[in-house]
Amino acid sequence: MSALPLAAARTGSARAYPQPARPAPAPRPRLRVVRAPAQSRSRVPFVLACMAVLGGALLAALLLNTQVASLAFERYELSNELGRLRQDRMDLVAQLDAKSSPTQLAEAARALGMVEANGTGWLRLADGSVQGAPAPAAG
Template sequence: MSALRAPATPGTRPAAAPRRAPLTSLPGGAADRGRRLDAVRAPLQATSGVPFLVLCALILAGALLAALLLNTSMARGSYDAARLQAEVGRVAQDVQGKQEQLRAAEASLAERAAQLGMVPAEELTMISVEERATVGIDEGDAKAGSAGTP
């Protein structure tokens, strides 16, 4: 006996337990199992998350590889551009030097021709290869830089 119950006294009755409803079986329960066979669907199988994780890893690896290739290609382009810029600078300096030499040669051309015994022409002429003759040029055409026709 438990220490929490009050001791029974001679003349009192213990309290009666409440009455419960009798248990009955529900339709389709264990009692009906032997009587009929039902077609049931196979239980759903749990899908694995591995293919999804592999797909995510492949996408991530592809994105990283693409970023690496893009970065490498841009760095190579940058080096090529710097090399070409330096080459353009060198060529520009060469052109400038040649232009200075040409200006100096033009300035001293008349003086060098006089030293060689040449005299300025009184009338400008050209040699026509087709006609095998010399052709005169008008003074206006010579200043314009174009040759006149016979």
């Protein structure tokens, strides 16, 4: 038996109605719906990282604030010391001015045993001559 008569019978038989035309296949969509992953990611590492950044920022702010307060206190102390030193300098300058007055100098010289000169003279080194009217001190 041959397969030829069966094939001829298939092609040779005419149908009573025409075969409907197949619609053209629709173009494949560019976007597809994707299912969510089976296991969702945990938010714990992100939350921990945010808390670490926040804690670090708070700690840095605390340290900076403490340092600024310490420096302000030190500046205040140095300012007070500078004021005391300025006042001491002014007192010492006033004492020096009082002691360098002519009356105070004369009293200090008499206390040391010095006497006033009667006259003054100058020695000229170029020729060895004495100028002025020097006189011995009485005392």
